[in-house]
Amino acid sequence: MRDIARKTIKGRKAGFAGAFLAVLLASVLITALGVLVESGLRGGLPPQRYAGADVVVGGVQALPVVEDADLSLPERVRLPADVVDAVAEVPGVAEAVGDVGVPVSVVADGAVAELPRPVTGHGWSAATLTPFTVADGGGAPGRADEVALEEDVASSLGVGAGDRIELAVGGVASSYTVSGVVSRPGGGDARDSAVFLTDERAGDLAGADGRWDAVGVVAADGVAATDLARRIADAVPEVRTHTGDARGHVEFLDIGRARGELALMALSLAGTTVLIAMFVVVSTMALSIRQRRREFALLRAVGAKRRQVRRLVGTEVMMLASTAAVLGAVPGYLVGIAMGRAFAGSGLLPADFRLAMGPLPGLAAIVLCLLTARLAGWVAARRPARLNPVEALGESAVEPARLGAGRIRTGALLLVLGFFVSGLPLLVPGTVGVAGAAGGALLLSIGVALLGPKVLGAAAGLLAAPVRRLSPSHGYLATANLRANSRRLAAAVTPIVLAVAVVSVQLFSQSTLAAAAGRQTVDGVVADHVVTGTDGGVGAAVTDELRRELGDDATVTPVVHSQVVVRYSELGDPAQEMFAAQGLDPAGLGRTLDLEVRDGDLGDLGEGTVALSRTASATFGASVGDTVEIVLGDGTPIEPTVVAVYGRGLGFGDVTLPHDQLAAHTTSGLDSWVLIGGGDSAAVARVAAGHPGLVAATGADLTAAGSAERSAESSSSLVAILALLAYLAVSVVNTLVMTTAERTREFALLRLAGAARRHVLAMMRVEAAVIVVVSIVVGLLVALPPLVGVSLGLTESPLPSISPAGLGGIVLTTALLGFLATGVPARAALRQRPVDAIGLRE
């Protein structure tokens, strides 16, 4: 059998090219996504400032999740003050140094100086962890108003030891004397520039309250870093130790978060890709097998058992797939790198994020592709194995008209299920319903694919009359072809429907979400003025000053943003998910922020309470008076009571906590906005101008800033969608080329019967037009129920917001693909002399 399979593949290269390509590209895409998943787990940046530490001790920066990747916490989990001593006592530790970091702006002439790299302030003792060496002056800052600058900062500013400079945190500036200039070994391409204050001053600025971001450990001579790390982990509770490149995970908190998001996104995309790959491989295999009906019938007649036919098809598929999968894995790494770059470009990843390159993604892709192919082969072989040799030999080239009853039942069931799932947001509120509705597109598409010939026969019937009126002669042939060969038509249309539906749902759920969030922000911000910080945020001192300056006739509402993890029960199973959170003071909120309260009273928001968005309340099943389990960004668990439920969660965050409580558990403790209701705009402007890096604006400007942020988010998911779309496009072209190329004889017959080349091409154009129109219409119809469901779940309105550019893009791309993929092979088929072509055996 292997032998026959091998020879069949060699003899029928063209027939197998489609399936080969489908597996190859699946392998490329899965490898690429695998690289991203692996990078999400292992990638990042090697340590820079901690390069001189053998072991870096950090807090437990993740929440363990049962049976899944840990949830990475968004805010720095700080270590208690006494950890430094505890670590120092572990045998083998030569030196243990606590480090705390705070982003600072360097102020020159009253404005924030433009420096090539962001600047972070640290305590002087942490300088040994790199280790920094003194290049000029005395080095160590001795007093709270002294600072040691890294060389590049000093040279950019043109200052040296003894000069005075200003540093600001959250717009609050102080003046320092430069105690010295320091440099790091190798210098060069570090991410941040460092400035060193006294340890106490650094801790105060960071709001660390005596705690540490991390403890760097220098090992005693002859002690291995990994052994030491294990000993420290055993001796000191509630810490994590890191050695080697993993030290960078502690140094760069943003990379830890990016890794989590990257892994999650790549994993979910990989899941969809495997599903779609399976579908595409099955349908291309089925197509190539349908073209070989006679061959299988002959095999059955001369004595091949059903099992042998199944094995032959299985062997063919596996041979094909193993080669394709291996060949695809190699370029997959390059595509992975390209996708990583695209993610960096869209802001999902830090630009200097280093991808992890191991053999695992390639191997996983090969295994997954082989499993997919095995399954596809099994499905594709069912038909030829069931062939009754007599029926198949006797049958002319016309296809059997009827679909199997099982197929119709399954298709109908999937459609019903798809509609039901699309309507889930009506029954199950919250994220479960929305996610379910989005999944409805896949169910509906596959249902339509199964019922394809029936649905399309009906659609082609509807189009027949208008097409004939438009194009009497070619239209007649084209509609006749479409109706007679509805299965071939279905094979061509199905992948387009799938592509149009999946892409529409992805794209338009995004635009619906973005539009709703934008609308909510516009409607929600009722403040007259907004102060924002261009460099990290707004310090609490600024809020106090605004309150002092504006007096009692204005409301000043500082808003701090973070993310929190909420633990709840989802359909009976425990779940924990990250939600956007804001912290604010309810006093006078009516003049600054309207969250559109539905239930309870935001005025009750105080210690031990929380307000939830409508979606969040529904997701957690928590109404006013219930308690919810929340883990704050730095890992602190709380159990507040719900006091209010509000409508504008998309624009402002699903969880609202008391301001001071949330701020205390963020890394920086800074506010992102200060909303001001009433008050004199000149006074607001004056205060803002007095603080370098702060900007006073109106509510409308804030909305614009928010939408820019969201568009960064949606553009990174767009990168993912594009990768998927490219794959689907290839499968579309694949099927169209295959179905057109098999008609060489038919074209020859038409030409011998007196049709000129241009007649045949015109007929094909009409057919392609019908295919394109039917696919787009059916695809959009399939996308509609899930979109309505998503929109209902997200915005309570059944009208999804559909971006005209997105819709136009989908229609144009589909039309272009459809016409090219039928036109080019038809031209190729017509290049042969009809007399020769008619003699070709099938």
Place this chain on the structure above:
Amino acid sequence: MHTMTAPAVRLDAVTKIYGSGENRVTALREVGVDLATGTFTAVMGPSGSGKSTFLHCAAGLDRPTSGSVRLGDTELSGLSDNALTEVRRDRIGFVFQAYNLLSSLTVEDNVSLPLRLARRKIDARWIARVAESVGLGDHLDRRPAQLSGGQQQRVAIARALVTQPDAVFADEPTGALDTRTGRQVLELLRSIVDDSGQTVVMVTHDPVAASFADRVLFLADGRLTGVMDAPTAELVAERMTKLGAW
């Protein structure tokens, strides 16, 4: 030319009904006939007379609705699909009108196909001898597309003979060939009966083709309506004209 040994194939009251309800078609009605070992039988009849169904039932490609089909001493009508497939593979040879060969396999591989499917050891000398006997000794490495229509039918005949079957069934084997090539193929079928005692059953609508057989069975409307021994083309044509008039 009649031998009185046990029949190679025996059909007894074979009825075949396709479809059900309004689409019900009775293709064979109570057909009973013995096909003697070592004879060449032609089956004739107008279109729709059931001659192809006759062949399919007799050759184990299809199961009769009722009645019995015996190949040697094996009752075919009760066999499972697998067992029937094995019978076709090991004890029956087929030649169809067209699409007889796997286009991606060489002549040698096509001829040895039934042996491969049976997982039997392939003796290259035996394959060469079978190919030689149908006049294809020089073309073992060619692919079907490189052969003429007549040569392709010879490959099909070689494949049918390679397992030394109990009977060879041919469905319009000359239907797609020109007169001269068709004649050569018929002579080949005749010679395998005469030289090696094969049993051959051939469906045809061509009186000239039928005249190569030892005996002609006439079918009309699913019934066996007549038998002619030692046929000539003229006699067969005359009988067919009558059948057509019925």
